[in-house]
Amino acid sequence: DAGVTQSPTHLIKTRGQQVTLRCSPISGHKSVSWYQQVLGQGPQFIFQYYEKEERGRGNFPDRFSARQFPNYSSELNVNALLLGDSALYLCASSQNSATNEKLFFGSGTQLSVL
């Protein structure tokens, strides 16, 4: 079975632009979470979606939004990009919405904002 897949793997944008990152969870997994990992730090929770509904939101500005589709794939959108948004964006899937569930992570999308 395929693992969690994310696209694109790398992305370069300029300040003020908008970006959309995509994630396909493991087959059968209904929960998708998004994390931001700045270089040298641990992942920071952005969103969790379960059954197409937002179940959790971290401490990120409204420029960050996400959604989950009927096939459980997900998109993360970031508007009005800032230099500080440069990071590795990780998607993780799990079978249900419990926060102590084992998370399966993708390899991430490396976003560089110039």
Place this chain on the structure above:
Amino acid sequence: GDSVTQMEGPVTLSEEAFLTINCTYTATGYPSLFWYVQYPGEGLQLLLKATKADDKGSNKGFEATYRKETTSFHLEKGSVQVSDSAVYFCALSDRDDMRFGAGTRLTVKP
């Protein structure tokens, strides 16, 4: 809010050395505790977990015990291998989300 503090790296060991990576947590409730590992070029993988006090998680020779009295979840391995070189993240989950420590980079030399 809940948080995790882990030992700063990097840590460099010789093959077959004993490994300890310290992790302490702050939580208002009774979180579950995890160690995730990130090998070069890969996503994070769950290494082990413990869901209540005194539980011991173990996997691939790694162990960690959930110590409520010291609010700790230290990672140990008796004999490391070159293939254990990676970044290790301590994490906790509470009612709302999963929180990660900053990560500890381990390099094992032959």
